[in-house]
Amino acid sequence: MTFPLRPLKPIIVKELRQVRRDPTSLGMLLALPAAIIILVGYALNFDVKHTAMVIYDQDRTPGSRAFLDKFRHTEYFDEQYDARSYGEIEELFLRGRAKIAVVVPAEFASRLAAGEDVHVQILVDGSDANTAGQAVATATRLTSDYATRLVADAFALRGRSLPVPIDFQPRIWYNPDLISSKFLVPGLIGFIIVLTAVISTSLTVVREKERGTMEQLMVSPLRPLEIILGKTVPYLGISLIAASAILVLGYLLFGVEVRGSILFLYAAITMIILGGLGQGLLISTVTDSQQVAFMISVFSSLLPSFLLSGFIFPIATMPVFLQIISNLAVNKFFLIVVRSVMLKGVSFTAVWQPFASMAAFAALTLGLSAIRMRKRSV
Amino acid sequence: MTDRAIQVTGLTKRFGKFTAVDDVSFDVRRGEIFGFLGANGAGKSTTIRMLCGLLPPSAGTALVAGFDIRTQPEEVKRSIGYMSQRFSLYDDLTVEQNIRFYGGIYGMAGDALARRKDWVLAMADLRGREQSLTGTLSGGWKQRLALGCAILHEPGIVFLDEPTGGVDPVSRRNFWELINTLSGEGITVLVTTHFLDEAEYCNHIILINAGKLIASGSPSELKTTHVTQPILEVRLDGGAIVEALETVRASPWALETSVFGTSLHVMVADEREGARLITGALGGAGIAVRRIERIVPSLEDVFLYLLDRQDGPAAGGAAA
Numbered sequence: 057m058t059f060p061l062r063p064l065k066p067i068i069v070k071e072l073r074q075v076r077r078d079p080t081s082l083g084m085l086l087a088l089p090a091a092i093i094i095l096v097g098y099a100l101n102f103d104v105k106h107t108a109m110v111i112y113d114q115d116r117t118p119g120s121r122a123f124l125d126k127f128r129h130t131e132y133f134d135e136q137y138d139a140r141s142y143g144e145i146e147e148l149f150l151r152g153r154a155k156i157a158v159v160v161p162a163e164f165a166s167r168l169a170a171g172e173d174v175h176v177q178i179l180v181d182g183s184d185a186n187t188a189g190q191a192v193a194t195a196t197r198l199t200s201d202y203a204t205r206l207v208a209d210a211f212a213l214r215g216r217s218l219p220v221p222i223d224f225q226p227r228i229w230y231n232p233d234l235i236s237s238k239f240l241v242p243g244l245i246g247f248i249i250v251l252t253a254v255i256s257t258s259l260t261v262v263r264e265k266e267r268g269t270m271e272q273l274m275v276s277p278l279r280p281l282e283i284i285l286g287k288t289v290p291y292l293g294i295s296l297i298a299a300s301a302i303l304v305l306g307y308l309l310f311g312v313e314v315r316g317s318i319l320f321l322y323a324a325i326t327m328i329i330l331g332g333l334g335q336g337l338l339i340s341t342v343t344d345s346q347q348v349a350f351m352i353s354v355f356s357s358l359l360p361s362f363l364l365s366g367f368i369f370p371i372a373t374m375p376v377f378l379q380i381i382s383n384l385a386v387n388k389f390f391l392i393v394v395r396s397v398m399l400k401g402v403s404f405t406a407v408w409q410p411f412a413s414m415a416a417f418a419a420l421t422l423g424l425s426a427i428r429m430r431k432r433s434v
Numbered sequence: 435m436t437d438r439a440i441q442v443t444g445l446t447k448r449f450g451k452f453t454a455v456d457d458v459s460f461d462v463r464r465g466e467i468f469g470f471l472g473a474n475g476a477g478k479s480t481t482i483r484m485l486c487g488l489l490p491p492s493a494g495t496a497l498v499a500g501f502d503i504r505t506q507p508e509e510v511k512r513s514i515g516y517m518s519q520r521f522s523l524y525d526d527l528t529v530e531q532n533i534r535f536y537g538g539i540y541g542m543a544g545d546a547l548a549r550r551k552d553w554v555l556a557m558a559d560l561r562g563r564e565q566s567l568t569g570t571l572s573g574g575w576k577q578r579l580a581l582g583c584a585i586l587h588e589p590g591i592v593f594l595d596e597p598t599g600g601v602d603p604v605s606r607r608n609f610w611e612l613i614n615t616l617s618g619e620g621i622t623v624l625v626t627t628h629f630l631d632e633a634e635y636c637n638h639i640i641l642i643n644a645g646k647l648i649a650s651g652s653p654s655e656l657k658t659t660h661v662t663q664p665i666l667e668v669r670l671d672g673g674a675i676v677e678a679l680e681t682v683r684a685s686p687w688a689l690e691t692s693v694f695g696t697s698l699h700v701m702v703a704d705e706r707e708g709a710r711l712i713t714g715a716l717g718g719a720g721i722a723v724r725r726i727e728r729i730v731p732s733l734e735d736v737f738l739y740l741l742d743r744q745d746g747p748a749a750g751g752a753a754a
Binding site for chain 1: 486487488508512521523525536537538539583
């Protein structure tokens with residue numbers, strides 16, 4: 057009786073030697089993930105801070121300044137300009153020098169003191185919808201806070217306190233500062249791993265077909281499943297190293313910690329790698345040239361991982377048919393598991409369903425590859 | 435134990451409506467060099483792939499080293515070596531790494547592998563080049579290394595699919611010497627080729643065309659049993675060979691005409707009468723004949739004749 061993994065050893069050794077001798081694939085497997093996380097981690101930032109602001113103070117009284125100080129003393133806005141006319145604001149918007157304008161009308165302070173209504177105008181450059189939306193929300197909050205304070209002060213002057221019918225106190229759990237890198241880094245692991253695993257493995261089988269060595273393997277006593285597994289194991293190891301590098305970089309550069317079990321996190325990472333390897337092998341068993349295999353790999357891994365997995369765009373807001381299709385993006389399940397483990401620290405029982413979906417995807421793609429491989433020899 | 439290394443019975447392979455191999459039967463004796471001839475697409479590769487256990491037959495079966503290719507493909511694979519025209523080596527591995535890999539997938543290790551590695555390096559004349567990248571070797575070296583890797587595990591039967599394609603004539607000759615050595619050691623060699631001069635080295639030849647077996651025998655048997663009518667070699671004064679071919683071929687008494695270098699081979703019903711008719715026809719066309727003599731047919735004559743007889747005159751004309 058021989059150890060069942062023994063036939064795999066020559067293939068594993070051979071694959072590792074080939075990878076080592078091929079700087080491009082090694083670079084893609086190890087350096088690319090690090091490069092992507094640094095680039096995307098810094099560039100893909102949804103936190104809208106330091107929005108360029110122009111102020112048009114038509115009142116110029118201590119009262120108007122006190123109100124505008126609320127805007128000046130927040131990290132969300134940077135006062136860049138002091139405008140003297142609407143024309144100036146428009147000019148700044150057109151040149152992209154400012155994204156938000158706060159216009160305080162004349163007699164702001166005196167009308168407030170007289171108990172009359174005043175209208176503060178907020179102008180926003182809507183060409184960047186995300187920034188604009190967040191700027192409006194922040195400005196609205198600052199203004200209403202200030203107004204509430206004024207009313208409270210007025211009540212206090214008369215020796216009474218202001219009754220607040222609803223005390224709205226939001227508490228954000230798991231990522232209290234809403235730092236988007238904490239949301240993005242777990243997703244990046246899945247994105248990068250799937251991309252590199254699919255591409256690198258899809259090329260390995262096709263390369264052997266192009267060179268004719270696959271035929272030589274097929275006439276040997278090796279079984280198709282042994283060939284598949286022998287090619288999977290080395291790439292699994294390399295991808296695990298890459299994933300660890302991403303975790304370390306995510307912690308060092310963006311302070312993303314792992315709240316839950318590291319062991320469980322690695323179980324999830326292993327599962328997504330196996331899924332990616334299975335997908336890559338499947339592609340390479342149905343294609344005959346490295347170019348075609350590469351194209352299909354990029355399309356079938358990049359697009360679903362990026363668009364359909366919930367990595368960036370929430371699945372809940374997608375049209376129903378896209379929500380259904382999103383189940384084909386194995387990254388979707390990985391994201392659910394990994395965000396839960398890294399940010400919330402949940403246990404296995406809370407996310408066993410998406411975990412099982414990943415396992416099913418890996419089993420399906422690897423199994424189909426082995427079946428296709430047997431048929432290919434025909 | 436029989437002395438038959440391979441027994442093929444009614445082997446047939448259909449791909450949809452296309453029959454690639456049509457009811458082929460033959461036996462290969464142990465230790466024999468068995469030549470498998472036919473044009474590209476004739477069904478040679480499909481037959482070999484079935485015999486290697488890569489492809490299940492549609493009908494019929496074969497015993498390879500005593501194992502049934504339909505029911506025991508794993509045992510078949512362990513008993514054979516296979517080398518294709520593409521010299522299936524890993525160019526990005528060294529010579530030694532290739533040997534270790536191919537030994538490894540047959541479960542070889544330790545002393546047994548070391549012994550066979552030395553044997554392959556000596557056989558392929560690659561001593562001192564163990565650490566060279568395989569991609570940097572010349573065609574002849576790669577060919578011998580590929581053969582070595584195919585028979586590392588000491589199979590009793592080795593399949594060589596067009597093994598001499600793409601190498602220079604000297605390497606081809608050396609390679610055939612190697613095949614002879616293997617055969618001398620009792621290894622059965624089944625080799626496909628389209629070089630007819632190589633077929634002369636075989637102990638037994640079969641010719642396959644359009645999936646059907648059309649001839650089988652030793653080279654000398656094939657030359658004497660299939661072609662009973664005389665073949666005349668016609669040497670010309672001057673070089674109007676194409677004109678001469680067309681003139682003779684247009685004559686109803688020329689049963690078979692083909693060009694061999696600067697002379698014509700013509701099959702006729704009778705030696706004397708044929709020579710007279712050829713001289714007359716060519717003289718009428720203004721072509722001077724230097725000499726006409728009866729020759730023992732070459733394998734090429736035999737195969738052209740056999741293919742012609744199977745395909746009909748139109749296809750035969752194209753083949754010449």
